[in-house]
Amino acid sequence: MDKRKDAGSWNRHKIQAVWALLTNSYLIGFAQGRIYKGSLKNLCLPGLSCYSCPGAVGSCPIGAMQAVIGSWNFKFPFYVAGFLLFAGALMGRFVCGYLCPFGLFQDLLHKIPFPKKIKTFPADALLRKLKYVILAVFVVLLPMVVVDILGQGAPYFCKLICPAGTLEGGLPLVLLNESMRSAIGWLYVWKNALLLLTIVASVLIYRPFCKYICPLGAVYSAFNSVAVFRYQLDQEACIGCGACAASCEMQVDLIKHINSPECIRCGACKRACPVGAIHFRQAGKSRQSNTTGL
Amino acid sequence: MKRQLQSSKAGILLALAGLLMAGVGMHRGEMSTVFEKAVKICMECIGIG
Numbered sequence: 001m002d003k004r005k006d007a008g009s010w011n012r013h014k015i016q017a018v019w020a021l022l023t024n025s026y027l028i029g030f031a032q033g034r035i036y037k038g039s040l041k042n043l044c045l046p047g048l049s050c051y052s053c054p055g056a057v058g059s060c061p062i063g064a065m066q067a068v069i070g071s072w073n074f075k076f077p078f079y080v081a082g083f084l085l086f087a088g089a090l091m092g093r094f095v096c097g098y099l100c101p102f103g104l105f106q107d108l109l110h111k112i113p114f115p116k117k118i119k120t121f122p123a124d125a126l127l128r129k130l131k132y133v134i135l136a137v138f139v140v141l142l143p144m145v146v147v148d149i150l151g152q153g154a155p156y157f158c159k160l161i162c163p164a165g166t167l168e169g170g171l172p173l174v175l176l177n178e179s180m181r182s183a184i185g186w187l188y189v190w191k192n193a194l195l196l197l198t199i200v201a202s203v204l205i206y207r208p209f210c211k212y213i214c215p216l217g218a219v220y221s222a223f224n225s226v227a228v229f230r231y232q233l234d235q236e237a238c239i240g241c242g243a244c245a246a247s248c249e250m251q252v253d254l255i256k257h258i259n260s261p262e263c264i265r266c267g268a269c270k271r272a273c274p275v276g277a278i279h280f281r282q283a284g285k286s287r288q289s290n291t292t293g294l
Numbered sequence: 295m296k297r298q299l300q301s302s303k304a305g306i307l308l309a310l311a312g313l314l315m316a317g318v319g320m321h322r323g324e325m326s327t328v329f330e331k332a333v334k335i336c337m338e339c340i341g342i343g
Contacts, residue, residue: 035333035335036333037333039329041328041329041332041333042325042326042328042329042332044328050336050339050340051331051332051336051339052335052336052339052340058332059328059329059331059332063331063332063336063339064328064331064332067327067328067331067332068319068324068327068328071327073327074322074324074327077319077324078315078316078318078319078322078324079315079316079318079319079320079322079324079325079328080319080324080328081312081315081319082311082312082313082314082315082316082317082318082319083312083316084312085308085309085311085312085315086309086312086313086316087312088308088312089305089306089307089308089309089311089312090305090309154338155336155338155339158336158338158339159338159339159341162339165336165339165340165341166340166341169335169336169339169340170339170340170341170342173335173340174340174342180340180342183342183343184341184342185342187341187342187343188340188341188342190341191340191341192341223305223308226304226305226308227305228302228305228306228309281302
């Protein structure tokens with residue numbers, strides 16, 4: 001079972017890695033310390049992927065949403081909200097499990113051995129609500145309300161919180177550009193401290209950023225129960241052994257809530273189920289699992 | 295089974311609504327706002343300004 005679990009997990013990481021490479025394939029940007037400026041940047045990517053990463057060929061939906069909300073001429077982001085509605089209704093948090101480069105980064109960090117990994121702690125359930133507060137306050141309200149004399153708001157989530165921007169954009173661009181190195185200040189130190197905290201926390205806790213902070217995960221979580229891609233529990237086949245819940249790194253009790261907002265569709269539960277009672281369901285049809293958990 | 299099918303239909307309808315909304319946004323010119331932001335290095339995002 002463990003071998004099957006490991007194979008399935010690494011198959012998923014291969015898909016995540018291919019997606020991360022495809023969406024950050026402007027490799028010359030890393031060599032020259034500049035970013036891609038082509039027309040693909042009109043399009044949002046489904047996962048959290050900083051558009052100021054030298055390799056990025058698409059736009060981060062959370063950054064794009066703040067850019068539109070914070071612009072002087074638009075206040076409701078129809079384009080980005082429509083994209084998120086589309087992606088969420090089709091996939092839910094499958095995006096988090098498979099199509100988010102920062103999710104892959106945390107997955108790999110959590111593979112670093114440590115004697116006492118933390119599965120849960122007293123404030124865990126309460127902290128999981130924090131991502132909804134961050135979405136409402138830093139992504140929507142602050143860029144809409146706190147504006148300059150031109151009526152433009154800053155991308156407060158990106159500016160004050162997002163460790164993906166620091167990792168994918170801040171570190172490579174500052175390392176590659178002397179002019180940027182001379183401009184760093186308290187904000188850069190703050191954001192690097194948050195990135196360091198995220199890295200340390202990711203070794204101890206599975207995907208802490210996704211569980212507690214990520215506003216994109218908050219958006220997609222709302223669609224898990226209605227998404228076209230979702231799980232189905234075969235109640236007749238289920239023997240109630242709890243192997244699914246025990247295997248879940250997001251601590252979802254799948255027997256009680258098969259499409260929990262916290263489920264990132266990693267497929268660990270499907271691989272762990274001894275009777276194959278968890279299925280992928282799509283538009284009225286279901287099919288059995290394979291090793292990726294898809 | 296009926297509930298499952300209704301949920302699937304809800305997902306498809308929401309996805310179509312999302313496409314419609316995105317189309318409205320593109321028609322309003324929001325895509326150019328996204329593009330302009332994405333092709334300049336976002337100083338706030340990388341922690342510089």
